[in-house]
Amino acid sequence: DAKTTQPNSMESNEEEPVHLPCNHSTISGTDYIHWYRQLPSQGPEYVIHGLTSNVNNRMASLAIAEDRKSSTLILHRATLRDAAVYYCILRVNYGGSQGNLIFGKGTKLSVKP
């Protein structure tokens, strides 16, 4: 699996937008970009994924660079509950393959009231 690079930690104020960057310069054409997060004392939780186009869901938005060598997870209004470790993971998605996730160290997001 291609490698991703994320900052170790970031801080945000409550109610403000947060942009969490991820670099994946060795991404291949078949790699999807997945984001998971892990709240304190909980298991990881799926956030969003994308291939080439920007994606929105109820939790977040994913902005993917045109060359796909980087992406940004956007939390539009951070809440205290968004304090977690955020993981950017590359996975090949193809029919019948549902392989394991390779977690890095992720970005620890702190949200200040």
Add this chain to the structure above:
Amino acid sequence: EPEVTQTPSHQVTQMGQEVILRCVPISNHLYFYWYRQILGQKVEFLVSFYNNEISEKSEIFDDQFSVERPDGSNFTLKIRSTKLEDSAMYFCASNSGSRVNEQFFGPGTRLTVL
């Protein structure tokens, strides 16, 4: 909303003892996984399971580990002879097999080996 459940939430055992960690994946899911996380470290993949057999396993998943789906609902991880370094949070996950490859994780079992 359906969720993955795991029991027990905390298991304490003596070194050398066998432990079985239990998981109930989401009912219509087809792919099952075990991961572990040693305190303060990364989440590490152990094994994936599909169609009643192991589909992938990591170097961590040696002969001391085994998995089983004994019935239509449970998915278990057995450690035959626990070592101190097996102390960790163990997470079970499941996946429906859709193109999204979204894995749903359980709350984990904290294993403490004394």
